[in-house]
Structure formats: C-alpha cells, structure tokens
Amino acid sequence: MPLNIDLNIPLDDVNTSNNLPNMPLNIDLNAPPNIDLSSSIEEEDHIVERNDTHNVVQTFPKKRCFLDNSQWDTIFQVLINSSVDGKIKRGVVKQLAFFYQVSIDVIYRIWKRAKESGVVSHKKTKNYGQKRVELDIEKMRNLPLVKRSTIRSLAFALETSPRKIGECLKKGILRRHSSALKPHMTEDNMKSRLKFCLSMLEESNISYDPKFQSMYNIVHIDEKWFYMTQKNKNYYLLSNEDEPYRSCKNKNFIMKVMFLVAVARPRFDNEGNETWSGKIGVFPLVDKVPAKRSSVNRPSGTLETKPITSITKEVSRMFLINKVLPAIKEKWPREYASEPIYIQQDNAPCHVSINNEEFLLAASEGGFDIRLICQPPNSPDLNILDLGFFSAIQALQQKNATKTVDELIQVVQNSYDAFSSVDSNKIFLTLQSCMIEIMKVRGSNNYKIPHIKKDVMLRQAILPAQLNCEKKLVEEVIECLQN
Structure with a gap:
C-alpha cells in the first residue's frame, strides 16, 4: 500500500507518526540494503561533524555521481520513513550521502523539491546535454601537409x-x-656516405x-656565422x-662574424677524469683595419x-696553416703526437685541397x-x-648581449x-650511432637520430668509447656497394 501523503502540505501538519508504523513502504529495489538509520554518525571516520548539520565537511571521490529517478524515489522514501513531525532523524542524511557517494546538499535538495512540488x-531527460560529435581523425592521412601546418588550418x-x-x-x-x-x-x-661509414670501422675486426x-x-x-643578435627573440616579462x-638599420644586414672552429674528441682516464678537452680553438675570420675617419668613438x-x-x-x-696547425701541434697530447692526425673538413669550394703543397709542408x-x-x-650529419x-x-x-x-x-x-667536454664526447657517440642509421637506410639522410641513453650509461659509468655495428649490416652495405 503506497504512502497516502499529500506532498503539497507542509510536513509539520502531517501526523506521519500515526501513518507509518503499519504501512508498507513503496521502496524501489535500488534502495540501499540494510541501512541502519539509528547508527551514529561518529562511526563514519571520514565525516567531520559540527553543531549545525548543514555545515559538514565530507570527503568523496572527485568524480561527480548523478542519481537517476528511481534512486531519487528511494532516497525520499527512506527520508519519509525516518522523519518525525516533518524533521529527519539525526544522521540519516549523512548516511544516505555516504552510501550514494554524493554531497549532503543533494539529499537536502531531493527532500526540499518533494516538499515544494510533490515531484x-x-x-534531466534520458539523453541530455550537448551531443558529442565524433571526429574521424583518419581523414588526416588524405590531407596534404600544407593544410596541417597549424591547428586552425x-x-x-x-x-x-x-x-x-x-x-x-x-x-x-x-x-x-x-x-x-x-x-x-x-x-x-649515398655511395660516398656508405664508403665513409665503412672507413670509420676498425679494419682488424670488421x-x-x-x-x-x-x-x-x-x-x-x-x-x-655568429650574429650580433636575432631578428626575433622571446622574453619573459612581468605583467x-x-x-x-x-631596432637596427636593416634587419637583413645584422652584424655577423664567421668563426673557424676546430675540435677533437676529448680524452678521459679509467676513472672518468678528463685528461684532455679536445678543444683546438675557435678562430674569428676578421682583420684589423685602421679607421679612415675620426668619429665620436675613436680618432x-x-x-x-x-x-x-x-x-x-x-x-x-x-x-x-697559421692558426689551426700551430694550435694542434701546441695542444695535442705528447704521448700521441707520433700517430697520424686527420683534419676532417667538408667539400666547400673555398676549402684547401688535401694535396695542397703549402699545407703538406707546414x-x-x-x-x-x-x-x-x-x-x-x-653530409653535415x-x-x-x-x-x-x-x-x-x-x-x-x-644568452649574452x-x-x-x-x-x-x-x-x-x-x-x-664553457662547453662541457663530457657533452662533446657524447656528440662523438651520436656520430657513430648516425653512421649506423646511415648504413641501415643505404646512405640516405632520411633517418631519425637514435637515442641510446648516453646520460644513463654515463651515470652508471658504462659509457662506451666505441659502438658496435651488426656484422650482417656491414655485409649488406658491402654487397650494396659492389652491385
């Protein structure tokens, strides 16, 4: 038998104590099983009680829980059964909120709406809110790259x-x-690149x-070229x-200086201590010219x-001849001075031929x-x-103006x-890993520089000086060059 209560009448005017004891409750099966309405709120250690039941601090999962209509009806039936003279018994609201994992404000909202409207x-309907539009991301494969350059395009x-x-x-x-x-x-x-990579392997165990x-x-x-400044620079400023x-007179003619840089691989002892930095020198390509006219800066x-x-x-x-060779002879470790030293340069037209007589003599x-x-x-790589x-x-x-x-x-x-010799040594290992990738793609430059976790190996003191190459890969490259 359902409850015979007019919800439009204030609960204070309804004698619920005379009607509830012998009436069966119309409770949905979704009702919380075995809720002990007489239990004290002190048993819940996650709820902090204050003097006012409306000022209660509760901790629930961050994900919001939505109740359906059947759960609303169940909660209201429990509240009706546990109310006396229109007042809910102490602790019931908190226990319902804990059971359904919602705020106590939700329980009070259900109680208030039922009292005011009787509903x-x-x-909310079954399907509410903005309808989600599914994005077929696979359409991107057919789009040209020029249409994928920005998020907006x-x-x-x-x-x-x-x-x-x-x-x-x-x-x-x-x-x-x-x-x-x-x-x-x-x-x-590509063939020249493959031959060069093979020439960098040790002949004794190839x-x-x-x-x-x-x-x-x-x-x-x-x-x-090193420029005095950049056309565009990013800064972080206060609000x-x-x-x-x-400003400058012409941003296409910013002052610049070309430097000739010479670097060899740094050397370390068995304990990892640096014995030679490998830095030969950095030489600016400049001239000292007397000023033709006087100015406010100099006569x-x-x-x-x-x-x-x-x-x-x-x-x-x-x-x-005048800068690089003297620097090599001055800074090269004496115990290795009798071994051949190779100066590797690119193929720029302005570079010296490998058989230049003046260079060979010096x-x-x-x-x-x-x-x-x-x-x-x-092959800059x-x-x-x-x-x-x-x-x-x-x-x-x-970083300097x-x-x-x-x-x-x-x-x-x-x-x-200031550049670290340790980082310089890691670049040489990166060069060897690039050579392996070049051989894999048969001399092309369409490859990704591999990550071999050099920092991890350095911390574990297992950073190698030489990388191994697969025997099968070397055989395939040799066969490719012969065909």
Whole structure:
C-alpha cells in the first residue's frame, strides 16, 4: 500500500507518526540494503561533524555521481520513513550521502523539491546535454601537409573546431613535428656516405666483430656565422613591465662574424677524469683595419676589427696553416703526437685541397703527421660541429648581449671554452650511432637520430668509447656497394 501523503502540505501538519508504523513502504529495489538509520554518525571516520548539520565537511571521490529517478524515489522514501513531525532523524542524511557517494546538499535538495512540488524526480531527460560529435581523425592521412601546418588550418580542413584538435594533442592522438630541410642526395652521394661509414670501422675486426674507431685522432673543422643578435627573440616579462624595444638599420644586414672552429674528441682516464678537452680553438675570420675617419668613438687611424665577408681559398689556407696547425701541434697530447692526425673538413669550394703543397709542408714540420680528409658531399650529419657542437655554443652565445665585433668574438670564445667536454664526447657517440642509421637506410639522410641513453650509461659509468655495428649490416652495405 503506497504512502497516502499529500506532498503539497507542509510536513509539520502531517501526523506521519500515526501513518507509518503499519504501512508498507513503496521502496524501489535500488534502495540501499540494510541501512541502519539509528547508527551514529561518529562511526563514519571520514565525516567531520559540527553543531549545525548543514555545515559538514565530507570527503568523496572527485568524480561527480548523478542519481537517476528511481534512486531519487528511494532516497525520499527512506527520508519519509525516518522523519518525525516533518524533521529527519539525526544522521540519516549523512548516511544516505555516504552510501550514494554524493554531497549532503543533494539529499537536502531531493527532500526540499518533494516538499515544494510533490515531484520526486530530476528534470534531466534520458539523453541530455550537448551531443558529442565524433571526429574521424583518419581523414588526416588524405590531407596534404600544407593544410596541417597549424591547428586552425587543420581544424578547418577536418570541419571541426580548434578545441577538438587541441584535445587530440593532449590525448596523444596527434603530435607536433618540426620538419627541417635536408640536403638532396644523389646516388653518388649515398655511395660516398656508405664508403665513409665503412672507413670509420676498425679494419682488424670488421669481418667478425665490426666496431667503430675511437676517433681520437680526427680533428673536425668547419666555419659558422655568429650574429650580433636575432631578428626575433622571446622574453619573459612581468605583467606590468614595459616591452623591450629593439631596432637596427636593416634587419637583413645584422652584424655577423664567421668563426673557424676546430675540435677533437676529448680524452678521459679509467676513472672518468678528463685528461684532455679536445678543444683546438675557435678562430674569428676578421682583420684589423685602421679607421679612415675620426668619429665620436675613436680618432682616425685607430685599428678596428672588421669581419672578413669574402672567404676564399687563400683565406682558408692562411687560417689553416697559421692558426689551426700551430694550435694542434701546441695542444695535442705528447704521448700521441707520433700517430697520424686527420683534419676532417667538408667539400666547400673555398676549402684547401688535401694535396695542397703549402699545407703538406707546414703539416710535416715538428715531426707531426697531419693529413687532410674530406667528408662526403652534402653530409653535415657526419661532422660533429654541424651535428651538435655549433648549436650548443650558439645557445650559450645568445644568452649574452653584444654591441661590437670585439664583444661578439669574446662571447663566442667564452661559450666555446664553457662547453662541457663530457657533452662533446657524447656528440662523438651520436656520430657513430648516425653512421649506423646511415648504413641501415643505404646512405640516405632520411633517418631519425637514435637515442641510446648516453646520460644513463654515463651515470652508471658504462659509457662506451666505441659502438658496435651488426656484422650482417656491414655485409649488406658491402654487397650494396659492389652491385
């Protein structure tokens, strides 16, 4: 028999105590089983009781729980049965809230709505809220890359909102990728790269256990422009801080200086202590020129540092013979001075030929055996300077503001000196791993630089000086070159 109560009448005017004892309750099967309404709230250690039952601090899961209409009806029936003169017994609301994992405000809202309107149900339909539009992300495969360069253009091509694309990025469905232009490879270029990689393997064990050379006797040289400043720079400012103002006469002609950098592989003892940094030197390609006119900064005739803007073979030979060779002979470890030393350069037209007589004569002085070798054409990834050394010291250089050529030269020199020999040694290992990948793709430059966890091996003191190469891979490369 259902409860015969007019819910529009205030509960204070209804004598529920005379009607409830002998009446069966119309309780749904979803009602909480065996709820002990007489239990004290002190038994629940996750609820903190205060004097006012409306000011109770409860801890529930962060995920919000929604009750359906049958649960609303069950809760109301329990509240009716546990009320006396329209007042709910102490602790019932808290126990219901704990059982259904909702706030006590939800229980009070059900009680209030039933008293005011007589309707024990929420106002939500079965399917409520904004309908989710499924995004067919596989359509991206047929889109040209030029339409995927920004979130907005991709969203427009997929006929969706940028917010949807952002959600896919957060979930890992999409990923950002920076595509860099790489040198074009011809068949001859790829074969030259394969031959160069094979030449870097130790000849003694190439037939049974291929392993790369230690590369301690190779000096990598190359030139790079260093700019006084960048066209665009990012800064972090306070909310009320003025934005910096930067200007120049022509941003296409920012002051720059070319540097010739020479680096060999650093050496360490068995305990990992550095015995030689491998840094030969960084040489600015500049001239000291007397000023033709007087100015507010200096009188005429004062020597000024001017960058050499045209790099010719004569300039390259002069710096190689007068700067690089003396630095190698001065800084090279004496216990290894009798071994051949190779200077690796790229194939720029301004570079010195490997058979240049002036170079050969200067290289043989002092009992040294210094030779020139050239890396394969279009292969900056086979020189440690282009592979990572230049970008590292440039990042250090850009942290300092410079206004003159002399200041720029000093900052680049300081950045070169500050670069860690440990990091320089890791670049040589990266070079060996790149050679393995080059052989896998048969001389192409379409590969990803592998991560071999050098920092982890360094912390565990197991960082190798040479990487092994698979015997099968070497055999396949040799067969490829023979065909």
